[in-house]
Amino acid sequence: MTSVTHEGVEHIADTIRAARARNEPLRIVGAGTWLDAGHPCADATRLDVSSLTGITRYEPGDLVLSARAGTSLADIAAATREHGQWLALDPLGSADGTIGATVATGSCGPLASAFGTPRDHLLGCEFVTGSGDVVRGGGQVVKNVAGFDLVRLVTGAWGTLGPITEVTVRLRARPEVDRTLAVALDAEPAETLWRWLRESELTPLAAELLSPSLAAALAVGNGTVALIRLGGNETFVRAASDAVGTLGVAHEVPSSVWDRLARAESAAALAVRVSALPSHAESLWQRALELIAVTGGYAHATCARGVVRCVAPTEGADIDMLRTALLRLADGVSIVGERMPAHLWPALPSARSTRDLEARVRTAFDPAHILNSGVLGA
Amino acid sequence: MSALRSRLAAIVGDDRILTRTGELRSYEADGLPGYQKRPSLAVFPGTRDETVAVVRVLADTGTPYVARGAGTGLSGGALADDVVLLGLHRLKRIISIDRDNARAVVEPGVVNSRLTAETRRFGLHYAPDPSSQTACTIGGNVAENAGGPHCLKYGVTLNHVLALTVILPDGTVVTLGSPNGEQEGYDLLGAFIGSEGCFGVVLDATVRLTRDPAAIRTLLADFSSVDAAAQAVSAIIASGIVAAALEMMDANTIQAVEASIYAAGYPTDAAAILLIELDGPAAGLEDDVARVIQFCRSAGARDVRVASDPADRARLWQGRKKAFGAMGRISPHLVVQDAVVPRTKLPAVLATIQRIATEHRVNVCNVFHAGDGNLHPNIGYNADDPDEAARVHVAMTEMMQACIDAGGSITGEHGIGLDKLQYMDRLFTAPTLEAMCALRAVFDPDRRSNPGKVIPIHSCSEWRAAPSVRAAAVR
Ligand SMILES: Cc1cc2nc3c(=O)[nH]c(=O)nc-3n(C[C@H](O)[C@H](O)[C@H](O)COP(=O)(O)OP(=O)(O)OC[C@H]3O[C@@H](n4cnc5c(N)ncnc54)[C@H](O)[C@@H]3O)c2cc1C
Numbered sequence: 001m002t003s004v005t006h007e008g009v010e011h012i013a014d015t016i017r018a019a020r021a022r023n024e025p026l027r028i029v030g031a032g033t034w035l036d037a038g039h040p041c042a043d044a045t046r047l048d049v050s051s052l053t054g055i056t057r058y059e060p061g062d063l064v065l066s067a068r069a070g071t072s073l074a075d076i077a078a079a080t081r082e083h084g085q086w087l088a089l090d091p092l093g094s095a096d097g098t099i100g101a102t103v104a105t106g107s108c109g110p111l112a113s114a115f116g117t118p119r120d121h122l123l124g125c126e127f128v129t130g131s132g133d134v135v136r137g138g139g140q141v142v143k144n145v146a147g148f149d150l151v152r153l154v155t156g157a158w159g160t161l162g163p164i165t166e167v168t169v170r171l172r173a174r175p176e177v178d179r180t181l182a183v184a185l186d187a188e189p190a191e192t193l194w195r196w197l198r199e200s201e202l203t204p205l206a207a208e209l210l211s212p213s214l215a216a217a218l219a220v221g222n223g224t225v226a227l228i229r230l231g232g233n234e235t236f237v238r239a240a241s242d243a244v245g246t247l248g249v250a251h252e253v254p255s256s257v258w259d260r261l262a263r264a265e266s267a268a269a270l271a272v273r274v275s276a277l278p279s280h281a282e283s284l285w286q287r288a289l290e291l292i293a294v295t296g297g298y299a300h301a302t303c304a305r306g307v308v309r310c311v312a313p314t315e316g317a318d319i320d321m322l323r324t325a326l327l328r329l330a331d332g333v334s335i336v337g338e339r340m341p342a343h344l345w346p347a348l349p350s351a352r353s354t355r356d357l358e359a360r361v362r363t364a365f366d367p368a369h370i371l372n373s374g375v376l377g378a
Numbered sequence: 379m380s381a382l383r384s385r386l387a388a389i390v391g392d393d394r395i396l397t398r399t400g401e402l403r404s405y406e407a408d409g410l411p412g413y414q415k416r417p418s419l420a421v422f423p424g425t426r427d428e429t430v431a432v433v434r435v436l437a438d439t440g441t442p443y444v445a446r447g448a449g450t451g452l453s454g455g456a457l458a459d460d461v462v463l464l465g466l467h468r469l470k471r472i473i474s475i476d477r478d479n480a481r482a483v484v485e486p487g488v489v490n491s492r493l494t495a496e497t498r499r500f501g502l503h504y505a506p507d508p509s510s511q512t513a514c515t516i517g518g519n520v521a522e523n524a525g526g527p528h529c530l531k532y533g534v535t536l537n538h539v540l541a542l543t544v545i546l547p548d549g550t551v552v553t554l555g556s557p558n559g560e561q562e563g564y565d566l567l568g569a570f571i572g573s574e575g576c577f578g579v580v581l582d583a584t585v586r587l588t589r590d591p592a593a594i595r596t597l598l599a600d601f602s603s604v605d606a607a608a609q610a611v612s613a614i615i616a617s618g619i620v621a622a623a624l625e626m627m628d629a630n631t632i633q634a635v636e637a638s639i640y641a642a643g644y645p646t647d648a649a650a651i652l653l654i655e656l657d658g659p660a661a662g663l664e665d666d667v668a669r670v671i672q673f674c675r676s677a678g679a680r681d682v683r684v685a686s687d688p689a690d691r692a693r694l695w696q697g698r699k700k701a702f703g704a705m706g707r708i709s710p711h712l713v714v715q716d717a718v719v720p721r722t723k724l725p726a727v728l729a730t731i732q733r734i735a736t737e738h739r740v741n742v743c744n745v746f747h748a749g750d751g752n753l754h755p756n757i758g759y760n761a762d763d764p765d766e767a768a769r770v771h772v773a774m775t776e777m778m779q780a781c782i783d784a785g786g787s788i789t790g791e792h793g794i795g796l797d798k799l800q801y802m803d804r805l806f807t808a809p810t811l812e813a814m815c816a817l818r819a820v821f822d823p824d825r826r827s828n829p830g831k832v833i834p835i836h837s838c839s840e841w842r843a844a845p846s847v848r849a850a851a852v853r
Contacts, residue, residue, distance in 0.1 A: 059720060059722055060616070061612055061615070061616050061721065061722035062720040062721050062722050062751075063615065063616075063721075064720065084618065085618075106565075116533075116537065119536075119565060119568055120533070120537055129809075129813065133809035133812070133813065134807075134809060135807075135809050135810045135813040136806070136807060136810050137810065137813075139718075139785075139786070139787045139805075140720060140785050140786075141718040141719065141720055141750075141751055141785070141786050141787050141790070142718075142721075142750050142751065143525060143529070143534065143718050143747070143750040143751070143752050143787075143790040143791065144718055144787040144789070144790060145522065145523045145525075145572050145789050145790065145791055145792075145793055145794075146787050146788050146789050146794060146798070146802070146805055146806075147794065147802065147805075147806060147810075147811070147814050147832065147833065148569065148572070148573055148576075148814040148817050148818060148832065148833075149523075149536075149568055149569050149571070149572050149573070150569075150810070150813055150814065150817065151568075152536070152565045152567075152568025152569055152571075153564060153565060153566075153568065153569045153817065155565055155568070156564070156565055157564055157565075161564075172618070172620075173616070173617065173618020173619075174618070175618070176618070198478070198480075201589065201591075201592045201658070201659040202659050202661065232662055233662045233665050233666065234662075234665075235661050235662040235664075235665050236659065236661050236662030237662075238661070239659065239661030239662070240661070273560065274559075275558075275559035275560045276558050276559045277476075277479050277557075277558045277559070278478075278479050279478045279479050280558075306558075306559065307559075307560060333559060334556060334558070334559030334560055334561065336560050336561075336562050350562065353552065353553050353561075354552055354553075354554065354563065354564075354566055355563075357552065357566055357820060357821070358563050358564050358566070360820040361564055361566070361817070361820050364816040364817065364819065364820050365813070365816065376562075376563065
């Protein structure tokens with residue numbers, strides 16, 4: 001495997017054009033923490049974009065920031081914190097992860113409950129197509145409908161339409177008060193939390209349900225625990241804390257718990273998300289508990305979005321057992337693999353209905369199919 | 379044409395097809411003043427099955443067509459120049475409302491405000507609220523990725539559509555996005571929203587509904603200069619208080635509104651007013667109201683008042699939502715513009731717009747979504763006066779260029795359509811326009827769905843001539 005490091009966008013474009021002429025596959029590499037999610041991918045030359053770093057434009061009064069793709073989330077957090085702002089996106093994993101990879105993989109975390117996924121934060125981006133063309137979609141303003149939406153197209157495309165080289169995101173002011181409460185829930189915890197979220201007008205920034213194993217690992221309580229993050233002015237947060245109290249005995253936990261949640265898993269663990277209508281949260285949750293009862297590991301749920309994420313160790317695991325457990329988990333609901341051993345991927349039922357259109361999109365942007373082949377499955 | 383006509387008539391019935399000049403007159407224009415294009419034929423299916431059958435006949439015969447909702451679009455998107463016009467306003471069923479999951483499935487012809495009216499009994503509403511909401515359709519909103527005053531806090535159409543069933547120009551019906559649960563793969567739903575009718579026709583939309591806020595406070599702040607009002611906007615945005623809406627109207631707009639039947643009691647001697655709405659749970663709302671009032675006063679507001687009751691609030695909003703209509707009454711013709719600038723550039727850009735207006739002796743009225751930096755500098759004029767028309771054209775072009783130069787965009791919500799084609803090259807590089815053509819070709823390789831809109835034709839020819847495309851075509 002060879003590796004090339006690139007300074008500028010033009011250099012990346014040259015490399016892609018050259019690779020294309022030779023029909024040489026390329027694997028785009030950011031921080032390299034989550035390269036191919038364990039997908040069975042062919043060997044490829046590494047196209048390293050991690051050297052494209054730095055915030056290129058940040059006008060705090062606009063609440064908009066542009067950064068090169070290799071800039072880490074930690075660097076963006078540090079620059080914006082100085083002005084009382086943040087990018088309200090907290091993908092799981094280390095904060096050394098890059099903004100480019102976050103966007104390319106469409107990654108999000110508990111804050112998606114209130115702020116949505118990368119598609120809702122992204123205002124513009126620059127990427128290089130598989131033909132070596134440098135394309136700049138969207139712009140630097142918070143509202144923009146000019147032209148067809150290339151920005152949404154490359155978000156979550158895992159680099160298969162081109163490496164992202166720069167992004168522009170929407171920022172938000174950090175809440176005056178940011179408080180996290182932990183509350184233990186016993187019977188039908190997902191149903192209880194979902195119902196509470198639906199009926200309470202005091203919408204939290206995040207509300208994540210933790211399986212007993214995860215709650216114990218994070219030392220936030222015994223049994224199933226809901227972590228609820230409240231943000232707003234003091235009056236709001238006080239009222240919202242009272243409302244959380246109606247769920248059970250709540251205690252405040254340091255907000256560093258969210259970082260610990262993000263880093264809780266080992267890079268070798270299997271991670272999948274199942275999702276359905278939010279009103280089905282409880283049945284999803286029960287299935288997830290069944291899975292981890294067999295495999296070990298933990299589960300957590302963003303109830304407002306109807307998404308449950310399961311994390312299971314794979315070292316020494318019986319692959320057939322894992323496969324059977326996954327199939328049971330996925331039965332009749334949507335499942336998205338985040339990271340799995342290569343031979344498990346083919347077992348996952350596909351939640352896609354538009355293969356034909358997708359194949360045409362791929363060919364339109366990467367005619368030789370040299371970019372990140374295999375990373376999105378067959 | 380008559381063969382096509384009879385095939386379509388067999389689907390929708392004879393009385394749902396128009397071909398005569400007189401009958402077609404109502405479909406010669408949309409909300410964009412000054413343009414008229416006559417469709418070759420207009421067809422109005424009444425059901426989803428009829429729509430599918432019609433699109434398949436159009437595919438079969440290689441016939442270009444333009445989808446049309448209510449025809450309120452302000453960029454000429456629904457204009458059909460000697461091609462078939464496919465009217466969708468009869469598809470107006472609300473198919474289902476899922477109260478538990480706060481979502482609804484609707485046909486494309488459902489009028490925006492009707493969806494809110496039908497879901498109000500559940501304490502829910504459809505958040506995107508274009509000022510045209512009493513007329514425009516969800517299909518048109520999806521096609522334009524429509525915004526509205528309350529999109530500042532709640533997001534635009536893109537953020538509220540969970541799934542779409544669409545019929546592609548070749549007659550294939552596909553579901554984009556997923557109504558229940560996450561979907562893997564490319565975000566084709568995101569790509570489709572805002573595609574201005576060029577990627578296919580929406581057959582139904584699954585949309586998110588939003589809980590009605592428990593409390594609403596509407597403020598009217600009155601300023602003696604546009605600059606002071608713009609400073610107040612900046613201060614509010616920077617404070618982190620997320621207003622539900624933050625709208626500005628200048629003196630010309632205020633006077634137009636106050637002289638119309640929509641008079642809202644705006645101060646007619648103000649240089650600018652801000653209409654600010656804060657909403658949410660009662661807890662903490664008054665604290666935010668107090669701070670916003672303070673920001674306005676510090677920026678030099680002469681007066682800030684809070685709407686006393688729902689009727690007062692509705693009246694304040696009516697003036698804003700009908701402002702375009704009010705302007706239309708003063709001048710025989712009106713150019714409605716739509717551009718976006720970074721919010722810190724608002725004071726400078728507004729000053730530039732005024733300078734351009736003065737220089738070219740045109741009368742500009744600014745009424746806009748200040749919180750998003752989404753400007754609508756509108757110019758009333760008489761199109762029959764060639765000298766005035768020429769000055770308006772030059773002034774508009776300079777104003778758009780000023781917005782682009784400030785790092786902005788040429789449209790925040792009205793779309794490119796026909797009207798803004800001329801500015802696309804100024805905003806996007808040639809490879810970017812070519813990439814957009816490539817995306818369109820995925821959905822509509824023959825460019826039959828809303829031909830000639832959004833991307834200047836020369837960009838597409840360049841794309842077609844590109845070696846990569848030829849190589850792909852050969853394979
Ligand atoms: C007074 C006034 C105020 C306005 N205020 C706002 C505002 O605040 N915010 C805003 O965003 N817009 C505003 N608009 C613009 C306009 O109302 C919106 O763009 C609206 O979304 C258009 O909806 P429509 O049903 O009238 O669509 P049309 O004008 O009929 O069509 C618009 C585009 O949508 C396509 N289309 C229509 N139906 C379908 C379908 N089913 N499938 C695929 N494509 C389709 C058409 O081909 C066309 O390209 C305003 C317009 C007016 C006249």
